[in-house]
Amino acid sequence: QKEVEQNSGPLSVPEGAIASLNCTYSDRGSQSFFWYRQYSGKSPELIMFIYSNGDKEDGRFTAQLNKASQYVSLLIRDSQPSDSATYLCAVRGTGGFKTIFGAGTRLFVKA
C-alpha cells in the first residue's frame, strides 16, 4: 500500500463546476496535510494546508480532513480553465516527520 494515494485522473469538469479531488493516507499518526498545484513544466506550489478535522476554506478552495477515515479532499468551486493542472496531495507523517507526496491528479477544466 502506498503511503499517500490519489486517483491519477484525468478529471475533467466544465468551467464553473465544482472539482473534487481526493486523497487517502496510510500513516494514522499523520498530523498535517497539504495540497500543491503543479502546472505542466513547473514546480509545485502550495495552495492549501489543513491539520484539524473538518473544513478549511480559502477563496474558491476548500480542504476537508477526516482523520478517522484517513481521508483528505480538495474542492475547487467555480472552476476556471486556469485551474487546469496536476494537484498533489502531501502528508507529513510520523515516520521521520518527512513530507510524502501522492502521485497527483490531473485536472482539466473545459471552457
Next chain:
Amino acid sequence: GAGVSQSPSNKVTEKGKDVELRCDPISGHTALYWYRQSLGQGLEFLIYFQGNSAPDKSGLPSDRFSAERTGGSVSTLTIQRTQQEDSAVYLCASTRTGPVEKLFFGSGTQLSVL
C-alpha cells in the same frame, strides 16, 4: 535569497559519469528536501535534512546516490556512475521547521542520462 535556487537547470551526461546537483535554500529555512519526479509521475522522496544532518535517507534509490548539506544552507546531491533510469527532474524544497512545514520548491534540475 528570494527563492530556492537550483543549478544547473539542465544537465545532459553520459551513462557512467558522475553528476552533482546543487540547491541553495531560502535564507533561514532549516529544513531541506530532495525529491525526484519522472515524466508524468508524482514526487519521489529522496532525502530530508534538518540543519546539516539527514535524519531520513530512506528514499535514496541506491548507494550511487548521496547528499550533503554544509553550513545549514547549500545542499549537493551527487549521483555516481549515472544510469539511464536516473533521468528525471530533481526538485529541491526548503521550509522553516515547525508543526506545519510549507515547502517552497526550486525550479528543478532536468537530468538526462544518454
